[in-house]
Amino acid sequence: MTKTENVPAAPVRVLLIDDELGYVNVLSNRLSKRGFIVGKASSGSEAFQALRQQDFDVALLDLKMVDMDGLEVLKVLKKMAPEMVVIMLTGHGSAEAAHEGIRLGAYDYLTKPCELKGLIEKIRDAYRQKLEG
Amino acid sequence: MNAEKQHKYYQSLLRNIVLSILITAITPTVVVSIFILDAFRVSYEGKVYDHLEVLTRKHKRSIDIFLDEKLMDIRLLAKTNRFEELSDATILNQKFNELQRAFDRSFVDLGVVDHEGRQIAYAGPFELSNVNYAGAEWFEQAINKTFFISDVFKGLRGAPHFIVSVRQERNGDPWILRATIDFGEFNNLVEFLRIGETGFAFILNAAGEFQTNPIADVNADELMVFFKELGLAKQSHLVTQKRTPHGSEVIYALAPLRGGDWIMVIQQDAADAFSDFKKTQRIVLIFIVLASLGIIIASLIVSKRLVNRISQADKEKEKAIENKEMLSQQVIETGKLASVGELAAGIAHEINNPVAIMIEEAGWIQDLLEDEEFGGSENLEEFTRALNQIQTQGRRCKEITHKLLSFARKTDSRIVEIPIAEMLNEIAYLSSQRAKYSNINIQTRFEEDLPPIPASETEMQQVMLNLVNNALDAMEKSGGNITLGAERNGDDILLTVVDDGPGIASANLARVFDPFYTTKPVGKGTGLGLSICYGIIKKIGGDIHVRSKKGEGATFEIRIPVPRASASSEAETDGEPAPQVSVDPGIQRDEA
Numbered sequence: 216m217t218k219t220e221n222v223p224a225a226p227v228r229v230l231l232i233d234d235e236l237g238y239v240n241v242l243s244n245r246l247s248k249r250g251f252i253v254g255k256a257s258s259g260s261e262a263f264q265a266l267r268q269q270d271f272d273v274a275l276l277d278l279k280m281v282d283m284d285g286l287e288v289l290k291v292l293k294k295m296a297p298e299m300v301v302i303m304l305t306g307h308g309s310a311e312a313a314h315e316g317i318r319l320g321a322y323d324y325l326t327k328p329c330e331l332k333g334l335i336e337k338i339r340d341a342y343r344q345k346l347e348g
Numbered sequence: 349m350n351a352e353k354q355h356k357y358y359q360s361l362l363r364n365i366v367l368s369i370l371i372t373a374i375t376p377t378v379v380v381s382i383f384i385l386d387a388f389r390v391s392y393e394g395k396v397y398d399h400l401e402v403l404t405r406k407h408k409r410s411i412d413i414f415l416d417e418k419l420m421d422i423r424l425l426a427k428t429n430r431f432e433e434l435s436d437a438t439i440l441n442q443k444f445n446e447l448q449r450a451f452d453r454s455f456v457d458l459g460v461v462d463h464e465g466r467q468i469a470y471a472g473p474f475e476l477s478n479v480n481y482a483g484a485e486w487f488e489q490a491i492n493k494t495f496f497i498s499d500v501f502k503g504l505r506g507a508p509h510f511i512v513s514v515r516q517e518r519n520g521d522p523w524i525l526r527a528t529i530d531f532g533e534f535n536n537l538v539e540f541l542r543i544g545e546t547g548f549a550f551i552l553n554a555a556g557e558f559q560t561n562p563i564a565d566v567n568a569d570e571l572m573v574f575f576k577e578l579g580l581a582k583q584s585h586l587v588t589q590k591r592t593p594h595g596s597e598v599i600y601a602l603a604p605l606r607g608g609d610w611i612m613v614i615q616q617d618a619a620d621a622f623s624d625f626k627k628t629q630r631i632v633l634i635f636i637v638l639a640s641l642g643i644i645i646a647s648l649i650v651s652k653r654l655v656n657r658i659s660q661a662d663k664e665k666e667k668a669i670e671n672k673e674m675l676s677q678q679v680i681e682t683g684k685l686a687s688v689g690e691l692a693a694g695i696a697h698e699i700n701n702p703v704a705i706m707i708e709e710a711g712w713i714q715d716l717l718e719d720e721e722f723g724g725s726e727n728l729e730e731f732t733r734a735l736n737q738i739q740t741q742g743r744r745c746k747e748i749t750h751k752l753l754s755f756a757r758k759t760d761s762r763i764v765e766i767p768i769a770e771m772l773n774e775i776a777y778l779s780s781q782r783a784k785y786s787n788i789n790i791q792t793r794f795e796e797d798l799p800p801i802p803a804s805e806t807e808m809q810q811v812m813l814n815l816v817n818n819a820l821d822a823m824e825k826s827g828g829n830i831t832l833g834a835e836r837n838g839d840d841i842l843l844t845v846v847d848d849g850p851g852i853a854s855a856n857l858a859r860v861f862d863p864f865y866t867t868k869p870v871g872k873g874t875g876l877g878l879s880i881c882y883g884i885i886k887k888i889g890g891d892i893h894v895r896s897k898k899g900e901g902a903t904f905e906i907r908i909p910v911p912r913a914s915a916s917s918e919a920e921t922d923g924e925p926a927p928q929v930s931v932d933p934g935i936q937r938d939e940a
Contacts, residue, residue, distance in 0.1 A: 235701045235704075235705065237701075237702075237705040237709075238701060238704055238705045238708065241705060241708040241709050241711075241712050242708055244712050244715075245708060245711060245712050245715055248715050248719075279697075326750075327700055327701070327704055328700055328701075328703055328704030328707055328708075328742075328746050329704075331708065331711055
């Protein structure tokens with residue numbers, strides 16, 4: 216893969232929400248390198264805090280976190296920033312929670328661990344969706 | 349061997365039950381019957397004895413009265429007439445005629461005898477005037493007693509008779525008035541007394557001579573000995589029983605007459621006296637025998653039924669225990685599987701995150717390597733190769749955790765559209781590890797563009813895994829090939845699991861789908877797997893068959909109907925589908 220192919224016209228702002236800090240950090244590095252503006256949050260409350268300081272186009276939300284259930288976080292996110300598109304990250308086999316998330320307004324879900332390529336594609340799809348309204 | 353032992357056990361059980369019933373039922377019947385019979389016998393005997401005694405008393409009285417009467421007449425005659433009058437033959441004849449008129453010829457004759465024994469006057473049918481009785485036994489006794497009744501004797505006239513006499517005195521010398529009593533009439537008093545069939549009466553004197561004619565043979569001497577032993581003199585009446593030399597029992601009722609000079613005897617055979625009782629006894633015996641027979645038959649029938657019931661219950665129990673054991677084994681295995689699955693799922697989840705981080709970190713290094721100017725580095729190529737390897741192996745980890753998670757997924761019996769190719773590949777993959785150890789090659793072979801089958805994903809997986817596992821078990825030692833196939837067959841999808849293992853013996857072929865039927869060693873198989881498969885396939889309207897020959901492998905065929913709409917639409921877009929072979933993508937991909 217080359218870095219040019221993934222760069223969008225306007226930088227897409229992505230908020231990564233995952234209590235696995237190592238994952239958030241490395242993903243942040245790789246996405247930043249590809250021209251995304253990345254915000255990091257290791258919990259629901261950190262995500263809400265980040266949202267209060269800055270707007271994001273897309274949020275990547277891990278459904279399985281220690282402090283708060285991902286679906287609860289999703290509900291709050293949708294209230295705080297209704298136009299922000301949320302992509303859920305789930306463990307394998309927890310499709311039910313993902314379906315529930317989509318019912319609550321999430322855009323789509325990815326099974327973790329996922330390929331970076333697929334992730335970026337999903338983010339761009341989501342962004343397009345946001346632009347189209 | 350075991351069956352024989354069981355048979356013996358039930359036989360002895362039957363015997364014991366029959367014996368207990370017989371003892372508890374027949375014993376009281378017999379005891380009560382005997383008791384009642386004995387009580388009845390005692391009371392009946394008492395009654396018979398009483399009856400005989402009453403009869404004896406009555407007859408003794410009538411004989412006493414008869415004799416007293418005769419004596420009275422003579423005494424009256426002697427008292428009211430003087431010696432001079434009575435010794436006149438004409439007057440005596442007159443008196444005799446008066447007596448006869450009054451007493452129906454009981455009196456045979458009349459005579460007046462002086463103290464020397466000379467018959468001074470005589471009235472009667474015989475020529476006995478002036479007969480001298482001196483020296484006659486009766487005279488010796490009569491002359492010494494105020495009144496006298498002699499024993500029966502033949503005397504001068506040669507016919508049995510007896511004498512009644514009264515002693516009077518004239519001028520200091522005794523004389524007697526004697527009358528002969530007609531033996532026949534006296535005899536009638538006794539002889540006509542009949543009791544039952546064999547009962548009759550007779551009179552004996554102290555010497556054991558008959559005073560009446562007995563109607564049957566009687567050994568008087570023997571009887572007298574017996575009576576003396578009894579001490580009859582001390583008792584006025586006696587009823588007793590004696591065994592005759594012929595062996596039959598005879599009842600004797602005795603009564604003394606004339607102050608013990610005579611004995612009146614009524615004798616009757618015991619068999620006759622107790623004939624009613626014997627009849628009753630026979631009836632009771634027949635009743636006991638019939639009742640016992642009934643009890644024996646009933647006890648046999650009841651016991652047989654009981655034992656049959658017990659053996660049936662035992663069999664059911666054994667079967668139930670067997671089933672329960674197998675079921676509980678199945679439950680335990682299922683439980684084990686579930687907990688292992690949960691454990692695996694937990695581990696897989698935890699591993700997912702670090703693996704994701706590893707992959708991404710490797711990617712990040714790759715990103716950086718591309719950015720910086722490392723062109724001069726000799727090891728750049730080696731770095732890139734190593735990073736790629738890290739990513740590849742990371743992906744492999746990911747795949748393993750995904751499989752583990754899908755294995756541990758909760759059973760879901762919702763009918764969904766299952767993509768066949770994906771399912772077969774997954775089954776092949778899941779079984780590949782075991783297959784590798786047993787040197788077995790698992791292949792999938794299916795037509796392209798098969799329509800999805802409507803079934804529960806977990807249940808279909810269970811069925812296919814079960815068939816594959818059975819094949820693996822069968823070929824564990826020999827190794828070989830297993831082919832998972834899928835093809836269109838009319839409106840149905842035909843799934844096949846074909847192995848080239850040892851096959852199934854034809855005797856077992858018909859039973860492989862029976863619950864609890866297994867040829868695997870104890871503890872290895874529950875015999876439930878294939879019957880569960882059968883149930884699952886039947887539930888979705890499908891069919892499962894097996895074709896096999898000993899030594900030629902086995903083919904399991906599952907036919908699943910696919911709704912016409914989805915089947916035909918797929919078929920139309922595809923035209924005539926050509927069979928294609930896809931060689932075990934799961935295994936080979938991983939080992940690459």
